[in-house]
Amino acid sequence: MRWNDLYIAGVGTYLPEQVETVDDAIAAGRYTEEKKAMNGYRELRVAAPGETGPVMAAKAGLEAVERSGLSPLDFGLTVHASLSHQGLDLWTPASYVQANTVGGTGPAFEVKQGCNGLMAAVDLAASYLSSHRDLPAALVTAGDAFHLPYFDRWASEEQNVNGDGAGALVLSNRSGFARIRSIHSHSDSTLEQMSRGFQPWTTGPFADGQTLQLSSGVEDFLQNADVDLDDMIARIGGGVRHSLKMALYEAEIELADARFFLHQQLAETIVTHGICGLLGVDRASTTYDWAKQYSMVGTADVALGLDHVLAERDPKPGDLIVLQSSGAGYVWTAAVIEILEVPSWV
Structure with missing residues (x-):
C-alpha cells in the first residue's frame, strides 16, 4: 500500500x-x-x-x-x-x-x-x-x-x-x-505448521510445566516424510523478497536508494545469509552490530533500531529507511519511510 x-x-x-x-x-x-x-x-x-x-x-x-x-x-x-x-x-x-x-x-x-x-x-x-x-x-x-x-x-x-x-x-x-511512503504485508499459511510441528493440543498454557522448546516444533515438522525442506526454504526466502519488493515498488524506489535498512536482531547466520545475502543488503546500513548488546528484543527490534538511527547515525531530510520483519505463521511486513526533518528531541 x-x-x-x-x-x-x-x-x-x-x-x-x-x-x-x-x-x-x-x-x-x-x-x-x-x-x-x-x-x-x-x-x-x-x-x-x-x-x-x-x-x-x-x-x-x-x-x-x-x-x-x-x-x-x-x-x-x-x-x-x-x-x-x-x-x-x-x-x-x-x-x-x-x-x-x-x-x-x-x-x-x-x-x-x-x-x-x-x-x-x-x-x-x-x-x-x-x-x-x-x-x-x-x-x-x-x-x-x-x-x-x-x-x-x-x-x-x-x-x-x-x-x-x-x-x-x-x-x-x-x-x-518522517513520512511512511509504503507498507506491504504478505503471508504464506502453508508454513504455519513449521513452528507448531505435530504436537498435541493442550487445554491451557504451560500445561506440562516444562520450559518451552520452540525448536522442537520445527524439528518435529522436518522429520515428517511429506515435508520438502528445499521447498520450505524457498517459500521463506520468497516471502522475504516479495514483501520487500512490493514495499519498494509502492514507494517508487530501489533498495540502493535507502540509506538505512532496519530488521530484526536475528542470529548471525540468519542475518548473513537470509537478509544481507538474500536481499543484497549492505550490513553497514543496518543497526545489527550495534544491537548485539540487546539481542532480539521480542518484536520491538525495529523501533529500537529507528531510535538509534535518529539519535546516533546523523539522519538527514530526504533519507530513506527500509523496515523489514517477519514472523512465524508465516507473515512478512516491509515498509519504506522518508525522513522529513530531524526530530526535535535528537
Missing part, C-alpha cells in the same frame, strides 16, 4: 537496567561457546520483577507520545504487540498500555503475530487512521520479558536469543518527522 498522508510523529524505547552477557550465560551452563560463535550475540537486558511486557511498553509509549508533541486527546487507537507471556492470563494488555499512556475512549487492540507483531500492528494502525480521518493519531507499542521457568531466553530457541525491553511508535495522519 502506498501512503501519501501517513507519518511517524514519535519514537520511544525502554530497556531494563540489568545486563546479562553471553559469557555470564556460558558460565552458568545456559549457553555454549559454539552457539556464541555461531549466533553472534553479546549481551541482553533482563527485566526486573514487575517489569512485564505491557509495563515496559507503557514506558516506551509515554516517551513516544511526549516526543510527538501530540495531546492524549489526539489518539484514537492503541495497538500493542507481543511475543511473551504478558504478566497475567486472560487479560487485556493493550488496554493496560492505553490506560497508562494516552487514555481516552478509542479502542485498544492486541496483535499476536510472532516476531512480526510490531510491524503488523503498524500496518493495521495505518489502515485505521486512513479510514478514520477525524482521529489524528495512533499509538503502537511492543513489549516483552522472557523468564524461566516458562521461557529460557538462552535455550528455548536454537539460534535466536531473547532480551527484554519495549518500543513504541506514534503514527499520525496529519504530520510527523
